[in-house]
Amino acid sequence: MIKSEKITLFHYYLPIYLGMITTGILTMPTMLYKAAEQNLWLPLIVSSLAGYVMVLVVTYLYHRFPGQTLIEIFRTTMGRWIGNFCSALLLGLLIGQAIFILREYQMYVTINYYQYMPAVVVIGLLLLVCMYAVHQGLEVICRSSVFFFPFIIAVQLITCLLILPELSPYRLLPILDKGILYPLKGAVFSFAWYSEFLWGAFYMPAVSVPAKKMLTTGFLFVTATTVSLLIVFFVVICFLGDATSQYLYSFDIVERYIQVSGLIERSSALFMIVWLLGVFVKMALLMFIISVNTAHFVKKISYAKLALPVMLLLLLISSFCFTSMKSMYQNGMFFLNICCLVGNMILPILLLIYCLLFHRDTPRSSGQ
Amino acid sequence: MSVWNFLRQWKGKSKKKTPEQLYLAPEASQMISGSLNKNKRILDQAYQDCADVIQRVIRFGEKGESGALLVYLEGTANVEEIDEHVIKSLQKSKKPVRSLEDMKQALSVTDAQKIKQFADVFKNVSDGKPVLFLDGVPSALILGLTKWATRSVEDTPTEPVIRGAKEGFVESLHVNISLIRRRIRTPKLKVKTLEVGDYSRTQVALTYMDGICDKKLIQEILDRVNRVSIDGVWDGGMIQEQIQDQRWSIFPQIQTTERPDTICAAMLEGRAALFFEGTPNVLIMPTTFFAFMQSPEDYYSGFIISTLLRILRTIFILIALLAPAFYIAVITFHQELIPTTLIMSVIQFREQVPFPAVVEAVGMEITFEGLREAGVRLPRQIGPAISIVGALVIGQAAIQASLVSPAMVIVVSITAIASFMIPHYDLSIAIRILRFPIMIIASMFGLLGVVLSVICIVIHLTSLRSFGIPYFEPFAPFRKKASLDSVVRAPLWVQKQNPQGAHGNRNQSVKGRGQKT
Incomplete structure (x- = not known):
């Protein structure tokens, strides 16, 4: 299915990385600040462990079951019924994550720019573009993310650089004033975030590299994600301080305060543009994964043809779920954390344990 | 269903004609006869209502006992040279001319080939080559004395540069090939010719550098061009539309140019060029998006x-x-x-x-x-x-x-x-x-x-x-070395250190892939 498509390791991790930092910089500072205040770097670093673990899991599975996606591995190891049940559950949880990301995107766009545009239209536009990307295949999604990558990074970095004169580093103090355990509450939230590194397991057959390289590159990308998010967090905290928790999109606020000779004062559009690029990469990848997984159930239909039904399904579900800001950030956040923790962490780790305990018959040393 | 398939196949078979049947006269299957009169009759039949076909009977020998028939198209053959090197030579010839070998000796023409079929006669006359029949001999001689009217080499109005060569291609294939031969002086520059167009039989030349260009690419281009079915080709664009990878795309996936230096640079990068008789536009393939944003002057x-x-x-x-x-x-x-x-x-x-x-x-x-x-x-x-x-x-x-x-x-x-x-x-x-x-x-x-x-x-x-x-190459997928010559242009000495190129390997063949025009 996706075996005919070949991507490099850089292409393999890049969409995940871009998707994580895009959604991460928008809502994560506020969420984490509510839990950990100025020490929000601690939960982030702690939860990045989840990223490393997920990369380990994916690499082990990649090494142990070459040429199989996660869904196929579930079926080959756990038998038809349990395997099918688990993959259906995974599919459902992935759709849940997609719904949340779509709503998050729609809220951001609606609140900041399009108060009068119906939510269905905003979501539908993005889904249409993503459908086109999925239809063209994994290679195209990865390549376009390579193309967008410098723009996304450049705009974020320039924003951080230009705001430098306004920063006051003392806002980071006091460090750990309420002990180590207090800020760690926030880690639950960012754990879910980092678990997205599992997504790679759904298109593993497209890469062919030694497992060792896959592991090191994966670790590198997890570290890069942590570093990128930390930079943004520091900028947000140093600029907004206590006010961070009052703004929903704190980095967006930071970027509005940039002033360079009266010229680059209204760069919020630029910020939205690169944010859209990032959210497109994330959504296209997720939609691709959902289509591929659905294609495992509906035999003999290629994932490209499933792009349209998947898109309609997502549009339909997302137009009923989390219709208000409040429901999204209260129920939706809980829902997302459950989806991510169960689908992206617990299920695969259970699979790994199961493989380690009961499937030792294929004598191959693990890639760890 | 099977009946329908049968009908379709049967219908297709009855309609299908080979290209030869389309452009040649029905007399083409005949062999050249020993009798000059019979040959003349066949020619008259084939070239009925063709006022520009000149048939001339030449009598020579001491008593005028030998006869020859010269056929050519007016305006395509070099009449002065025919007068000088064919007619005069034959009439002056002292030895008796009994075979085509004797005739070859008697004529002062370098390019003379022997043919036996009328199909070849029609083809060569259309190509502008005079054909000479000899009485009593069942074959004929093709004489390479063509002279088509062409424009002289001028500067290119469509791709002007301030610095760099000004001359551009013209409508003649041979002149165009000579323009690139003059710039790349090595036998490794290969030129393959083929014909496209059921009626026009347009001469097409595929040029590439042996050892730099990938063999598979050449084969792929030849396959695709041969698959094209078209009545006549008047410009490379008519073929480009049919051989590019994604035919429904608005973006051109084959580059066109009128400049010899562009073609030469592209060939040294491992690309191939497709020349067409009758048009100054030459196709370069493969190409990338960024090649369209570059001028040779860069x-x-x-x-x-x-x-x-x-x-x-x-x-x-x-x-x-x-x-x-x-x-x-x-x-x-x-x-x-x-x-x-x-x-x-x-x-x-x-x-x-x-x-x-x-x-x-x-x-x-x-x-x-x-x-x-x-x-x-x-x-x-x-x-x-x-x-x-x-x-x-x-x-x-x-x-x-x-x-x-x-x-x-x-x-x-x-x-x-x-x-x-x-x-x-x-x-x-x-x-x-x-x-x-x-x-x-x-x-x-x-x-x-x-x-x-x-x-x-x-x-x-x-x-x-x-x-x-x-198509979007040096950026997506990203290639570090190739990107040195894309939106930026690194100094030539930096690019020269590029270890790619000069290998017949596909991954390395298009050196710097998609840069130099």
């Missing part, structure tokens, strides 16, 4: 200058594509993005204009495209007239009539300048066409629509391939 005028020029071009491509759409989006949806003082004046002018921004913009852009098209098609003598009228339509008069706002005129003018900055016409027209849907989308969805349409274009570009090479 390599002649210093790397700093060319890097800056290339960055300028890249910016202006974005302007050509997005400026009007961005203007519409900002005016319609995102007024907060405009600085306060500017928005005041913009609003002041827009108050007098009765249309929404999108109507204004689309109208102006269509007017401009119309002007451009009219300027191209007009005879040179009345060309200036259109620019005077154009200045009225897109300019002060339109503003005074309150039909458009001054800001719109500026946007349209910048877009026009930007679209003229793209060095290759094929890409510039694609960008200009894409502008219109983006403008409409911008008027409906604002910046969101603009960004999503750009994403769509990028998806499309990254999905394209040109003969197996990703």
Whole structure:
């Protein structure tokens, strides 16, 4: 299915990385600040462990079951019924994550720019573009993310650089004033975030590299994600301080305060543009994964043809779920954390344990 | 179902004719006879109502006992040389001429080949080669004495440069090949010829560098060209449309040029070129998106200058594509993005204009495209007239009539300048066409629509391939070495250290893949 498509390791991790930092910089500072205040770097670093673990899991599975996606591995190891049940559950949880990301995107766009545009239209536009990307295949999604990558990074970095004169580093103090355990509450939230590194397991057959390289590159990308998010967090905290928790999109606020000779004062559009690029990469990848997984159930239909039904399904579900800001950030956040923790962490780790305990018959040393 | 298939096959079979049957006369299957009269009868039958076919019987020998028949097309054969080297030589010949070998000796013509079938006679006469029959011999001689009327080598009006060679290709295939032979002096420059077109039988030459270009690429090109079924070929574009990878794409996946230096540089990078008889436009394949943004002059005028020029071009491509759409989006949806003082004046002018921004913009852009098209098609003598009228339509008069706002005129003018900055016409027209849907989308969805349409274009570009090479190459997928010669141009000595190239390996064949034009 996706075996005919070949991507490099850089292409393999890049969409995940871009998707994580895009959604991460928008809502994560506020969420984490509510839990950990100025020490929000601690939960982030702690939860990045989840990223490393997920990369380990994916690499082990990649090494142990070459040429199989996660869904196929579930079926080959756990038998038809349990395997099918688990993959259906995974599919459902992935759709849940997609719904949340779509709503998050729609809220951001609606609140900041399009108060009068119906939510269905905003979501539908993005889904249409993503459908086109999925239809063209994994290679195209990865390549376009390579193309967008410098723009996304450049705009974020320039924003951080230009705001430098306004920063006051003392806002980071006091460090750990309420002990180590207090800020760690926030880690639950960012754990879910980092678990997205599992997504790679759904298109593993497209890469062919030694497992060792896959592991090191994966670790590198997890570290890069942590570093990128930390930079943004520091900028947000140093600029907004206590006010961070009052703004929903704190980095967006930071970027509005940039002033360079009266010229680059209204760069919020630029910020939205690169944010859209990032959210497109994330959504296209997720939609691709959902289509591929659905294609495992509906035999003999290629994932490209499933792009349209998947898109309609997502549009339909997302137009009923989390219709208000409040429901999204209260129920939706809980829902997302459950989806991510169960689908992206617990299920695969259970699979790994199961493989380690009961499937030792294929004598191959693990890639760890 | 099977009956239907049978019917379809049967129908197809009955209609199908081989190309030879199409362009040759029915007499083609006959062999040349020993009798001159019989040959003449067959020729008369085949060339009935062809006033330009000259048949001349030559009597020679001491008593005029030997006879020969000369056939050629008026205007394609070199008549002076025929008089000098064929007719005079034969008449002066002392030895008796009894076989074609004797005749070859008697003639002072280098290129003389023996043929036995009438099919070859018709082919060669159409190619402009005179054919000589000898009485009593059942075969004939082709004489390589062609002389087609051609334009002399002139500078290229479509791809002008300030620095660099001025000469461009002409309509003659042989002259064009000689122009590149003069620049690359090695037997490794290979030229393969084939014929395309059922009736036109246009000569096509595929040139490439042996050892640099991939063998598979050559085979693929030959296969694709041979698969084309067409009555006549008058320009490479007619073949390009049929052999490119994604036929429904608006973006050109094969590059066209009129410049010998461009072709030579491309061949040294491992690309192949396709020449056509009768057109100065030569196709280069494979190619990439960024090749269309480069001018050959980039390599002649210093790397700093060319890097800056290339960055300028890249910016202006974005302007050509997005400026009007961005203007519409900002005016319609995102007024907060405009600085306060500017928005005041913009609003002041827009108050007098009765249309929404999108109507204004689309109208102006269509007017401009119309002007451009009219300027191209007009005879040179009345060309200036259109620019005077154009200045009225897109300019002060339109503003005074309150039909458009001054800001719109500026946007349209910048877009026009930007679209003229793209060095290759094929890409510039694609960008200009894409502008219109983006403008409409911008008027409906604002910046969101603009960004999503750009994403769509990028998806499309990254999905394209040109003969197996990703179209968007040095950037997506990213290739470090190749990107040294893309939007920037690294100094030539840095590029020279590039260890790629000069290998018959596909991955390395197109050196720097997609850069030099």
